[in-house]
Amino acid sequence: MSPPPAEVPSYLTAEAGLWSWLRTKDHKRIGVLYLVLVLLFFALGGFFALALRLELLTPEPDVLGPMAYNRAFTLHGVIMVWLFLIPSVPTTFGNFLLPIMVGARDVAFPRLNLFSWYLFAAGGVITLWGLFQGGADTGWTFYTPYSTTSGTDVLPILVGVFIIGFSSILTGLNFIVTVHTLRAPGLTWMRMPLFVWALYGTSLIQVLATPILGMVLLLVAVERVAGIGLFDVGRGGDPVLFQHLFWFYSHPAVYIMILPTMGVLSEVICAFSRKNPFSYRMIVLGTVGIAFVGFFSWGHHMFVAGQSVAGSGAFGALSMLVAIFTSIKVFTWIGTLYRGSIVLSAPLVYALGFIFFIFFGGMTGVAVATTSADVHWHDTYFVVGHFHYIMVGSALMGFLAALHYWFPKMFGRMYPSGPAIGSAVLIIFGFIVTFLPHFLLGNMGMPRRYATYPAEFQALHVASTAGASLLAYGFLGIAGYLVWALVKGPLAGDNPWRSHGYEWASHSPPPAANFLTPPEFEREPHDYTVVEAPRVY
């Protein structure tokens, strides 16, 4: 490994001052800018999750009244889905790593990339303003006719999410063009790192599904302002049509959240079992398969909304296909771990947590995709448990794995391993205690979105709230040691994990130009058949 040349500054020190960050066109700095916002939003959303759990500690409404509770779960949902989960991995680690992983100097359209960040920030501010100054009680799904008639302040939130949608589209567009046109010589499609494949699949969904969300949010906004009657039964409209359009985006949006983190898993598991992927091709197939099938399963959200039996059956079957592609990936990851030289580290612990949780989340997903069973579980805590296993158990674990894996790449410093593994274990344990009771509660008949409940559900709710407090301590721990590492952590060196991923072929933190000499990727991206780590360019 070549020593970092002292004369070339890293992207962090290439220019100084806040202003140089706010007008940067460097994809790495834009990734860091996104990371700051996304973590801020996550903290806010998490705070309101705790408020909800605190209220549910007792059957009576003592911390939050019913209206305050409705506003709080809307806040939690809107922030977590639109402001955290959807942008989380692509805009931060994707922006930072995608050009490096394909051996490029930047994304295809750097100015557009910065513009996307400003759009995201503006949309985020408008959404938060709407959530805090008035507060909506519709939940993050804005179902009509409630969202068109609710007296709460839905409009600014619709506008904010609409703007965020455009930011998401432009990021996806940028990534697609980057992958197509800026790959280094010799980097064929089937030699792209698996994280790049995951980002590419995600970008396709972002570009093709998000405009439908934009349109339907616009229609709800126009309905509220002008009473145009598209979703109003009194004027001949159909409120269920809203659900179809909404889920045409919002179901694929689940894969916007999960696909990039699956890409993270493929990277992390290869790096820490020091083995080639069990099957590169099958992971690529799974990625593309999920991105494709994801477009044809939205109807499973409407099994009890008067959808035809034939329609529901078809949507149920198509939804189960997603489980097949997912299990191909899980099988491949486990195959990669099997007989590897496993290095226990924080990223790997999160990755293992991800695999464990996607078993539960995926299998309960198949369960609720079964039309007859869904009639019983629909709108209960069973569904809440299911999607939190996917969105927190899987997507968030993937995000944390990425954060811990690439932290030394991005900032050049190392966090202490002991506290990191400790926090990871605490978070995984806290997660199980928080969300396992939800399956039991839902099966017993506890409905979603209520501030109060019958006394016999209390024991399980207390367990869930206790678990949530463990999660909070885990996150505080992470915040503590990462901030410490950022300031005082020991220098990590170019490749602290001795990973063979392409991104480690540049210095850590990388220079503004990513590589000092044009890189040549001569081997497969996750090739551990050779012992030495890749040369640093």
Add this chain to the structure above:
Amino acid sequence: MSTEGTHTGKFRAEHFGTLGAQKDAAHLGMWTFLATELLLFTGLFAVYAVYRWAYGGLFHEAQKHMDVLLGTVNTFLLVVSSTLVALAPRALEAKRTHVATLLLLGAIAMGLAFLVLKGVEWGHHAHEGALPGQWYAFEKLRVPGASLFYTLYFLMTGLHALHMLIGVVVLAVLAVRLRRRTITAEYPVALELGGMYWHFVDIIWLFLYPLLYLA
């Protein structure tokens, strides 16, 4: 396509290896953007399909009150303007920058004429009370659900008109840049991309026209 430009340094951003690669990226970016735009309109087309299926007879009845003549004139204007825009890169290639600029100005004039006619048409509808949802007061067609057709009519033509307006601004900027010689035959990509956008807006209208005026 990897047509290496002769004056690469002048037009090429440093993260592209060749000018050809940069050109490919710009085109692919525009196509991707147009795919997104198409999906945006698809949302409205889907809503149209659903309500047309539910209220077939009603939509047929409502179309009898549309001004087919104005719609047809507008279709003609758009198709001709698109032809002019398509000819502009050819003119630039032949180093006849003036002609290219004039072609764009012609297209802009037709686009503006389209918008004026559209405004006149909307004015007629508003005068007759053929308006969306709660504003609906159209005496000639008083059946339940009749307002839905006009809701969709105003949404679809409104969104299209907004795109037309953006297109006119884009063409105007291109005309100015042609005049200032910041778009030249060596690297005419901006002109090509603007043209693609204009054609897209035109093609959307070619679907709106039969759906709203003819069928």
